[in-house]
Amino acid sequence: MKQTRILHLLQSNRPVDNVIIKGWVRTRRDAKGFSFIEVNDGSCLKNMQVIADSSLVNYKEITKLSTGSAVAVTGSLMESPGKGQKWELKADGLEILSLTPDTFPLQKKRHSDEFLRTIAHLRPRTNKYSAVFRIRSELSFAIHKFFKDRGFKYIHTPVLTASDCEGAGELFKVTTLDLDSVPKKDGKTDFSLDFFGAATSLTVSGQLSAEMFALALGDVYTFGPTFRAENSNTSRHVAEFWMVEPEMAFSDLNDAMDLSEEFLKYLTGYVMDECVDDLELFAKYVDKNLMKTLEGLITSDFTRLSYKEAMEILSKSGQTFEFEVGFGKDLQSEHERYLTEHYFKKPVIIYDYPKNIRPFYMRINDDNKTVAAMDVLVPNIGEIIGGSQREERINVLEARLDKLGLSKKDYWWYVESRRYGSAYHSGFGLGFERLLMFLTGVTNIRDVIPFPRTPSSISF
RNA sequence: UCCCCAGUAGCUCAGUUGGCAGAGCAGAUGGCUGUUAACCAUCAGGUCCGCGGUUCGAGUCCGUGCUGGGGAGCCA
Numbered sequence: 001m002k003q004t005r006i007l008h009l010l011q012s013n014r015p016v017d018n019v020i021i022k023g024w025v026r027t028r029r030d031a032k033g034f035s036f037i038e039v040n041d042g043s044c045l046k047n048m049q050v051i052a053d054s055s056l057v058n059y060k061e062i063t064k065l066s067t068g069s070a071v072a073v074t075g076s077l078m079e080s081p082g083k084g085q086k087w088e089l090k091a092d093g094l095e096i097l098s099l100t101p102d103t104f105p106l107q108k109k110r111h112s113d114e115f116l117r118t119i120a121h122l123r124p125r126t127n128k129y130s131a132v133f134r135i136r137s138e139l140s141f142a143i144h145k146f147f148k149d150r151g152f153k154y155i156h157t158p159v160l161t162a163s164d165c166e167g168a169g170e171l172f173k174v175t176t177l178d179l180d181s182v183p184k185k186d187g188k189t190d191f192s193l194d195f196f197g198a199a200t201s202l203t204v205s206g207q208l209s210a211e212m213f214a215l216a217l218g219d220v221y222t223f224g225p226t227f228r229a230e231n232s233n234t235s236r237h238v239a240e241f242w243m244v245e246p247e248m249a250f251s252d253l254n255d256a257m258d259l260s261e262e263f264l265k266y267l268t269g270y271v272m273d274e275c276v277d278d279l280e281l282f283a284k285y286v287d288k289n290l291m292k293t294l295e296g297l298i299t300s301d302f303t304r305l306s307y308k309e310a311m312e313i314l315s316k317s318g319q320t321f322e323f324e325v326g327f328g329k330d331l332q333s334e335h336e337r338y339l340t341e342h343y344f345k346k347p348v349i350i351y352d353y354p355k356n357i358r359p360f361y362m363r364i365n366d367d368n369k370t371v372a373a374m375d376v377l378v379p380n381i382g383e384i385i386g387g388s389q390r391e392e393r394i395n396v397l398e399a400r401l402d403k404l405g406l407s408k409k410d411y412w413w414y415v416e417s418r419r420y421g422s423a424y425h426s427g428f429g430l431g432f433e434r435l436l437m438f439l440t441g442v443t444n445i446r447d448v449i450p451f452p453r454t455p456s457s458i459s460f
Numbered sequence: 461u462c463c464c465c466a467g468u469a470g471c472u473c474a475g476u477u478g479g480c481a482g483a484g485c486a487g488a489u490g491g492c493u494g495u496u497a498a499c500c501a502u503c504a505g506g507u508c509c510g511c512g513g514u515u516c517g518a519g520u521c522c523g524u525g526c527u528g529g530g531g532a533g534c535c536a
Contacts, residue, residue: 029495036495049496067486084496107471107486108497114528115471170534205536230534231461243536322532333532386536431536444529445536 001074007043009077010087016077021048021089022097024125025069027108035062037094039071042124045131045277048073049080049088061096067108068100068125113447120451120460128285131278132448135271136436142270143223143244143432146263152219152246157206159225162198162410170229171201172239202227205429207245208361208414211390214247214425215417221246223432231455235444236381236434239453247427253363253372253389256426257349260376260385261302263430264347268297271439279440287441293379294439300346307353307370310335313343330357331375333382340377348377360400361414362388363424374428381438387428394418 003022023041030036033054038047050073052062065071072095080088105119106126116123123129144154160174176195177183183190191199206222213220222245229239246263248255272279272294283290305313314325314335323332331350340348351374355364362371376385391397397418401408408415436448446452451460 027497029493029498031493031495031498034494036498038496047496051494080494082494082496102487103470104486105470109472109485110497111471118528226536228535232534233461234532234534235530237535241536383536429536434536 003041003072005043006039006041006046006048009048009089010044010046012077012087015079018074019077019089020072020074021050022072023048023070025065025067025071025100027067028063028065030063035059035065037062037065037071037073039073039089040125040130042130044134045127045281046085049082049085050075050094051088051090052094053091056091056094058094058096061099062094064099065096066100066102066104068104068106070097070100071095072097113444117446117452124450127281129447131275131281132436132440132442133450135275135278135440136448138274139267139271139432139436139439140223142267142274145270146266147219147221147246150219152221153213153217155206155210155213155217155220155222157203157209157222157224159203160196160200161203162196162200170231171204172227172229174200174202204228205243205245207247207427207429208411210245210247210427211361211425212413212417214249214427215421215423218250219246219248233455235446236437237454238433238445238449239455241445241449242432244430244432245427247425249423249425251389251426252424253351253374253426256387256389256428257302257304257351257374257376260349260374260387260428260430261347264376264378264385264435265298267435268294268439272298282440282442290441293441296346297378302347302349302376303344304349304351307331307350310339310348310350314338317343328354328356336375336377336382337379340382341379345379347379350375350377358388360397360404360406361390363391364396364400372426376428378438380441380443381434384434384438385428385430387426389424389426392418392422392424394422 001020004019006021006023009016009019009021021039021041023039026038026040026047028035028037035052037050037052039050040047052059056062073089073091074093075089075091077087078090080086106122111126116126116129124133147154177193183193191197194200204226206224210220210222224242225240226243227240230237246259248259308327310331311325311327317338319338321332321334323334325335340346352365352370353373354369355371358371358373362373364371372389374387375383378384391400394415397415398408401411433445433448437443437445440448442448446454
């Protein structure tokens with residue numbers, strides 16, 4: 001007989017005979033003549049309360065059931081006379097699939113996130129982490145649905161790459177060379193003998209590849225892992241993270257801003273509708289203001305202001321910042337947080353950044369000082385989206401590469417896309433984990449990704 | 461990479477001016493009970509992160525290393 005998921009059973013509107021559930025024991029409470037066993041199968045936050053009567057042949061073993069044990073229970077779904085739940089499963093049979101020894105590190109009580117990170121292979125068995133990863137799954141689906149509904153095509157951009165996308169971030173090198181005896185030529189590593197015949201690394205962004213496809217299929221997006229070998233030790237950085245990058249042909253900076261706002265509102269609304277129970281856990285135990293923040297995002301129009309205007313607000317704010325405010329300087333975390341959390345108290349889009357603090361592919365504005373770039377800032381997180389209109393004029397692009405000392409040869413295919421049928425286009429990148437942090441109120445990025453990769457930490 | 465904080469039982473933590481190592485939960489045993497972070501009693505459980513130093517005496521003070529966390533930079 002096939003198991004029924006607990007999620008499904010708890011939504012039942014009538015008693016059901018002859019069902020089977022399979023899951024893990026969260027806790028057992030013995031009563032006179034029977035035992036209450038809370039079973040969770042991961043389909044939802046809630047447990048199924050199983051009633052195991054002492055008449056069961058293996059009742060003696062059942063009263064030894066420990067937290068974490070795997071069981072299969074057959075029985076009848078009945079209305080519960082107790083208070084905490086509508087339904088319970090009266091067991092006809094309870095098979096102990098595996099009995100967990102008392103060294104099982106998870107208890108019914110709350111654990112610290114720091115401790116759970118040290119047992120990342122077991123933490124999805126807790127309420128909080130199962131909720132995080134169910135939401136992560138729903139959110140992934142919502143991303144695909146959003147784009148599909150709008151005619152975007154999903155592009156699988158490569159993970160292995162020879163080009164350093166933006167000069168952004170340190171790269172993880174990929175090689176099959178024998179590291180104990182690396183072939184040298186003129187004192188340097190001879191990558192012509194490597195697997196691809198060229199220096200290779202893990203991608204830091206799918207954007208450049210996505211642009212090629214936008215200039216063919218129109219509206220496209222990528223959604224996949226990216227890798228940065230930066231020695232960042234913060235609650236907002238991991239070395240392997242997932243990024244969503246839409247790219248739209250015949251689209252300018254305003255279109256990108258419009259899409260980013262619509263996108264964030266859609267995803268927030270989707271999770272609020274589809275993950276009610278899981279979200280409630282975060283609103284109750286992680287961030288008391290969570291629902292207010294999420295509703296705020298959905299209902300408010302994002303404030304849009306230029307970098308110049310943002311600078312004026314900051315310098316007139318009367319606030320003392322650790323970092324100086326001034327044109328040509330990038331916005332620091334404290335500036336972003338002041339704008340979105342204190343001044344506007346809602347999401348803010350800042351656009352037209354000075355060109356000298358932005359990468360080569362962003363389109364230079366007519367003032368020749370700024371580029372058509374935009375960042376979306378949200379409360380609690382800061383920058384969640386960064387995007388731009390791309391430079392479609394081949395002469396301007398080549399001049400920019402030269403000026404920044406980047407090799408036109410390395411980017412030959414990228415430049416060539418501007419030679420043949422070039423068209424204005426724009427796009428942005430959204431940090432998937434940062435969005436999850438925003439939606440759950442979880443404050444450490446290590447806790448919204450299954451197995452976080454951070455400097456000197458890759459045990460799992 | 462820089463600044464700050466922390467490390468005590470399986471887990472969450474307390475530990476006073478330097479003076480016998482503590483509680484709750486988890487575990488074991490027994491009891492009670494349609495319970496729901498069940499409850500009650502008893503028992504068991506320790507390299508006080510490692511190394512070095514000061515002291516009659518160090519969990520406590522000093523130095524150093526390791527690990528974790530918070531903040532910053534870099535960025536998504």
